[in-house]
Each structure stands twice: as C-alpha cells, then as structure tokens.
Amino acid sequence: MPIPRCAPILVLGGTGFVGTALAAQLVTRGHELTLPSRDREKVKEDLILLPGVTVIDADIHDPAVLAELVPGHAAVINLVGILHGTPAAFRHAHVELTGKIIAAAQAAGVRRYLHMSALGADVAGTSSYQRSKGEAEALVRASGLDWTIYRPSLIFGQGRCFVSLFANLLKLAPVVPLAGANARMQPVWVEDVARAFVAALEDDALLGQSLNLVGPDIYTLQALVSRIGAAAGHPRPVFGIPNWLGKLQAGALQILPRPPMSRDNVDSLKRDNIDPAGFPTVLGWQPTALEAILPTLLAGGRVRDRFLSLRRRV
Numbered sequence: 430m431p432i433p434r435c436a437p438i439l440v441l442g443g444t445g446f447v448g449t450a451l452a453a454q455l456v457t458r459g460h461e462l463t464l465p466s467r468d469r470e471k472v473k474e475d476l477i478l479l480p481g482v483t484v485i486d487a488d489i490h491d492p493a494v495l496a497e498l499v500p501g502h503a504a505v506i507n508l509v510g511i512l513h514g515t516p517a518a519f520r521h522a523h524v525e526l527t528g529k530i531i532a533a534a535q536a537a538g539v540r541r542y543l544h545m546s547a548l549g550a551d552v553a554g555t556s557s558y559q560r561s562k563g564e565a566e567a568l569v570r571a572s573g574l575d576w577t578i579y580r581p582s583l584i585f586g587q588g589r590c591f592v593s594l595f596a597n598l599l600k601l602a603p604v605v606p607l608a609g610a611n612a613r614m615q616p617v618w619v620e621d622v623a624r625a626f627v628a629a630l631e632d633d634a635l636l637g638q639s640l641n642l643v644g645p646d647i648y649t650l651q652a653l654v655s656r657i658g659a660a661a662g663h664p665r666p667v668f669g670i671p672n673w674l675g676k677l678q679a680g681a682l683q684i685l686p687r688p689p690m691s692r693d694n695v696d697s698l699k700r701d702n703i704d705p706a707g708f709p710t711v712l713g714w715q716p717t718a719l720e721a722i723l724p725t726l727l728a729g730g731r732v733r734d735r736f737l738s739l740r741r742r743v
C-alpha cells in the first residue's frame with residue numbers, strides 16, 4: 430500500500446546533506462518526520478525551520494532505542510552512511526546498523542523500508558565502503574519488508590557535497606594531484622535523489638527494486654575537479670598520481686576535519702562509478718545536469734542557505 434501524505438516517517442541518517450534535501454521535500458507533502466541524531470545541537474538549525482520535523486538525540490545503534498523509535502511510523506528511511514573510517518567502522522555503520530533497523534521494523538510491523546546504498550556497492554567491491562554497502566543491501570533484500578534500495582553515484586547539491594569541498598580546496602591549492610583521476614563518475618542532483626525516495630513511498634511499483642541513480646553526464650574525476658575549479662574562478666592544474674601515492678596523500682589529509690579523500694576512497698576509485706543505462710525510466714522524469722546547477726552552487730546558494738550561514742555566524 431502506498432504511504433499516504435501526512436503519514437509519520439522515521440528518517441535515520443536524515444540530518445546530513447541528503448537528509449536535509451529529503452526532509453524539505455517530505456514536509457511539503459505534509460509528512461511528520463522524526464530525525465534522530467548523535468548530536469541534535471550540531472544539526473538542528475538546518476532543519477528546525479521545516480514544519481513537522483522533530484530532531485532528537487538518540488543512539489540508534491542501541492536496539493532498545495530503535496524499538497522505541499520505530500513504532501508509530503508508517504515508513505522507515507535509512508540514509509546512514511560514512512565515507513571515511515576503518516573496515517570495522519564501515520561494518521558498524523552500514524551492515525550492523527541496517528540489521529538492527531530491519532529487526533526493529535519487523536518487530537514493529539512497519540513494512541515500508543527505503544534504503545540508501547551507493548553505486549558500486551558490492552560484497553566483492555574494491556573498498557570497505559563498497560563491500561559494507563553491498564553486505565547491507567543483501568540484508569535488505571532478505572528482510573521480507575517492502576523495500577526499495579537506491580544506489581546513487583556522486584551526489585551534488587546545496588550543502589556539504591564534493592562541489593563545495595573541491596571548490597574550497599582549489600582556492601588554496603596551487604595544483605591538485607589526484608589518485609583515481611581517470612575513474613569515471615556520473616553525478617546526480619540531490620533533489621532528484623530526494624524525489625526518488627518520495628516516489629518510493631508513494632509508488633508500489635518501486636517495491637523490491639534496487640535502482641542506480643545517476644545524472645545525465647559522465648566525467649572523469651580529473652575533468653570534474655577541473656570543471657569545478659574553472660566554474661569557481663580558481664582554475665588549477667589537476668593531474669593523476671598513482672594509487673600508492675594517493676594513499677600516502679590520503680593518510681596525510683585524514684587529519685583534516687573534512688578530508689577530501691581517504692585511503693578507502695582511493696580504493697573505491699579503482700572502478701568506474703557510472704551506469705550507461707542512465708537514470709531509471711521507471712521513475713518517470715529526466716535527471717538534472719550538474720552544469721545546470723553548478724553556477725548556483727558556487728554563487729553561495731539559495732536565500733535560505735545564506736540565511737542559515739548568517740544565523741550560524743551570529
């Protein structure tokens with residue numbers, strides 16, 4: 430059964446980049462959202478302006494906490510993900526947590542479960558990120574719930590995504606040596622990703638489907654970083670380096686609060702992150718190109734984002 434408008438939804442991992450875009454789309458349909466966080470104070474200002482959104486402090490790794498959180502919701506959406514960490518941290522955040530969420534949904538009789546995976550997720554993938562995402566997908570497929578899995582390539586949009594990350598880096602770096610420079614990716618707009626999640630609540634045809642979410646254009650990582658530099662007014666020479674050097678570089682960068690690359694990311698870049706079949710036709714719309722959004726992203730964003738950034742400074 431489609432989830433009716435205004436039904437309460439639990440969004441785990443809903444306080445981040447994708448979650449903020451998704452929350453904005455869900456509240457326009459009248460949904461009441463529960464968004465647990467490890468640190469409500471850190472995130473609440475980006476989401477607090479949205480009507481019907483409740484951000485709470487909760488340790489969602491605790492099955493007892495999940496057993497209290499899940500009942501009363503019409504659907505559970507799991508967006509939790511990390512990009513950097515040890516193999517154990519990836520398993521903890523992606524595999525073990527997914528298992529606990531599925532168990533809580535089964536126990537509470539909440540059947541609709543939407544799962545955020547990633548393009549390239551594969552139990553035999555080249556990185557811990559990909560392998561743990563692949564293991565989590567297997568749990569979802571075996572869950573017996575009414576599930577949909579989304580597997581996006583790199584996601585761009587307002588907020589903390591690769592565009593702002595590389596634009597800031599390019600301001601400071603005179604040259605950009607890149608591991609995986611020839612890896613190809615197919616960036617997809619965060620609003621298209623969020624819209625796909627909304628569609629999976631409302632359309633039973635999307636149940637039991639694992640769908641790759643990709644944009645209309647394919648770039649090598651090198652071309653993508655060069656394009657961002659040019660558009661941001663900081664064109665820099667971008668060149669490839671071997672993976673072993675990339676891992677040394679990533680090791681050094683990992684001390685930064687927001688490292689642009691980790692050793693595990695270098696391993697992910699051993700494979701292309703594209704789907705030549707393109708955006709799923711079953712979703713029924715054309716995805717938006719990075720080129721159409723890039724100027725807005727680099728111009729400082731929407732009025733609401735500028736307001737939030739001013740608010741943060743105050």
Ligand SMILES: NC(=O)c1ccc[n+]([C@@H]2O[C@H](COP(=O)([O-])OP(=O)(O)OC[C@H]3O[C@@H](n4cnc5c(N)ncnc54)[C@H](OP(=O)(O)O)[C@@H]3O)[C@@H](O)[C@H]2O)c1
Pocket residue numbers: 441442443444445446447448465466467468472489508509510511522545546547548580581582583584585589590
């Ligand atoms: N961004 C991309 O380009 C991209 C591409 C493909 C797939 N994805 C997937 O999309 C999902 C969302 O990505 P995003 O870019 O929105 O990430 P994000 O901005 O870093 O947000 C991550 C979310 O997960 C929660 N979280 C992180 N680690 C956690 C942990 N150990 N335990 C519990 N909660 C944790 C965070 O909550 P609190 O910090 O509030 O607790 C936050 O709400 C992830 O699953 C990611 O793998 C992203």
